[in-house]
Amino acid sequence: MVFEGVPFTERIGLAAAAGADAVEFWGWRDKDLDAVANACDEHDLNVAAMLGSDVPLTDRARTSEARRSMRESIETAARLGCSTLIITVGQEQADIDHSTQRGAIVAALESVAPDAADAGVTLAVEPLNTAVDHPGYFLESSAEGYDIVDAVGDSNVKLLFDVYHQQITEGNVIANMTSHLDHIGYVHIADVPGRHEPGTGELDYENILPALAAAGYDGYIGCEFSPEGDDAAAVSDCRTILNG
Template sequence: MKLSPCIEWLFADQHPNMSDRIRAAAAAGYEKAEFHLWRDKDVDACASALQETGLALTSICVDPRRSMVDPAQHDELLAALTDSIETSKKLGHVPLILASGFTRDGVSQQEHIAAAIDVLKRAATIAEKAGVLLVVEPLNDRIDHPSMFLVNTTLALDILEAVGSPHVRLLFDLYHSQVMGEDLAQVLSGRMHLIHHIQVADLPGRNEPGTGQHDWPFLLKTLTELGYDGALGLEYRPTLPTDASLAKARATLGL
């Protein structure tokens, strides 16, 4: 497994501009990186930095964020997706992240699920034509995202199976999953073909691995046994200067 630093937070202490963070990540020896929203970035400068360094982005978010579970926002979501696809192409056909949106009062779980499946099927058609991958990310509603609908990995994978498109996969964030008390092997066993990317951070605090309570050797051994050999996104808030933080993360993860 190779590491993919989240340069939304990492290298930010040294470089205000995202394009310079791309160069810094490449200079530090990383082949991959990721960030969040793109409308607040200089996309052309980022594209130039990616071409210059050969670094690849593992993911960016569909921007602006809109709800999958509220049909009133579906047209806006698909418009945001269309715009984000053009940005994805500029940046090397980067996978695009979608979160569910918030739970709607007075609406049943089945209605939420049906709305998500409906819009993801429509989004999958758009993504397939563009040759871009969509990744759905369950979050946690206990600490970081109160009232978020999709906080359960099993349900997220059920939705992906119902969508039935190879252009829609899961972004599994180990931090969010652990906050929700999920058992790693239980939720992913037999369903790794639906996982595109995995992100990590320690708990509590969402800081670099080695600062919290995670049993990292056990968690990484479990991922290996499940068959995951993709990138690990270092999506954490550093407690140390970037160089020291990344060194601590690498030592803790043994990667």
């Protein structure tokens, strides 16, 4: 979402110049992975996260395909030294009851969790808002996300708490994060409305981020936003906010 329109590996250098210490991206299948690895090495950046699922976990008819997709992503993450795979679970299937779909999600995650553990990769299941950005998506509440993590019961399966999405869905983001910190493997930030950089909307990150740190979170915080102004300035300003 940042430095769009620039060749992908050049975006890595721009992120480094703006003060980022890691990068994340969505899909990996369209990337030149050797070029990505070389660019990260050149600029001393880690790949913090990337998408790990491109097949809906909610559809039992595609369970084998979904598991294969996640295993391929785990192998790719290990190749890039990426510690987190973002797992989007897919759209709600209209002809299947909710509990059955949830069971399919849990079963798929259980089946690949040992592969993730062997590779040193965390699978971070992401709830998304359905009101603005992702109508029809299966998983919108952090509470159900935490329940899925509990049902899988593996330390390599966690929740990705996206503050932007959860502010739209449920609010009360500080309490909803800090009360389940042991379930959280990754955090995304952006402001509401508009999904722009922190400081452009209603979220008080000067309180949210210190509260998260005080509760003991020490993992990556990904700045997943569409800059309202200059991209480099937005990344630099976000880094300043993260550093307190």
